[in-house]
Amino acid sequence: MTAKHVSNWQSWQSSWDRQQEWYMPDREERFRVMVDTVEALAGRTPRVLDLACGTGSISDRLLRRLPDADVTCVDIDPLLLTIARGHFAGDGRVSFVEADLTDAAWTARLPHTSYDAVVTATALHWLDTEPLDRLYATLAGLLREGGVFLNADHMKDESAPRINAALQALHTDRQTHQRGQGSLDWAGWWGEAARDPHLAEAAAERFALLGDPRKPRTDPPRRDRPTATRWHIETLLRQGFSEARQVWCSTSDALVAALR
Structure with a gap:
């Protein structure tokens, strides 16, 4: 791979970050709190599952802070995975899995059966209530005792x-x-x-x-998607986590941490 081609992957990773920051100007702050929480609860050499990793934004920041971490990146999107693979080309700390999180057998593709931390951001809001409920139960089984799950996503507080x-x-x-x-x-x-x-x-x-994101949606929006922070906390506790709480929030988003 030429140096120009490597630079192209890095450029696309940065371009994705800028596009996401247009929607979430405090995105870097949520990542900082997320990595802080991983370090506090899983140590400086964690085995991490980056769920719905996209271009690898979380893994990039996590490995800058915790260079001895081992990361498994999982996503279903072939284009975003292409950018992530290019961005981390030659980095033995990162492995990639293409999988659908609504497939009951998706964990069979993972290189490990247990993780110290599972992280995800701005991704699980695509799942309806029932598959998200099942996913939380699956994650409780993937994390070692004392491991941490962190979900930063669109979660609303309608009280004000x-x-x-x-x-x-x-x-x-x-x-x-x-x-x-x-x-x-x-x-x-x-x-x-x-x-x-x-x-x-x-x-x-x-x-x-x-689907093609360049085209406006013509189908009616699906309504069975949980939007309240409280729903996520209560569901995580019900599915086997010992503690769960919000550790960061903005007007429209929150970061929830759950301890196995």
Whole structure:
């Protein structure tokens, strides 16, 4: 692989981060708290499962802080996995698994039967209540006793609607300004990725498998997706975790930690 090609993967990893930050300007802060929690509860040499890893944003930050960690990255998206594999090419600390988390047998593809930590961000909100409930039970079985699960995702606190509305309005104004300066949204990023010849094959596979993010959705939104932080905490406790609590939040998102 040429140096130019390596640089291209790193560029796409950074581009994904910038696109996500357009939606979540405090994204780096949530990652910091997430890695803090992994270090506090799993130590400096943890075996980590990066669930729905995308381009590997969490793993990248985790390995900067904890260079002796061992990470398994799991995702179903062939394009994002292509970028992640390119970004971590030659790094023996990282392994990759392509799997559907709604498949009951997905854990059979993992290189290990037990992990010290499981981390995920802005991913599990795609799952409806029933498969997410089952996934939490599966994760309780994958973590060693004393291991930690961390989920940073869209979780709402509806107790202060005026505060929420005011902060959301400010965020929307900032997004509008940033778009005027060239920031890419979700559809725009996928359009750029599909035009890259190194990603064209993976993009076609992704669009056939999971849909084309460049096109507006025409199907009605699915309603059976949990949005409250309390639901996640209570479900994790019911599925075998000994403790669970929110360790970080923004207006629309939260980071929940659960101890096995």
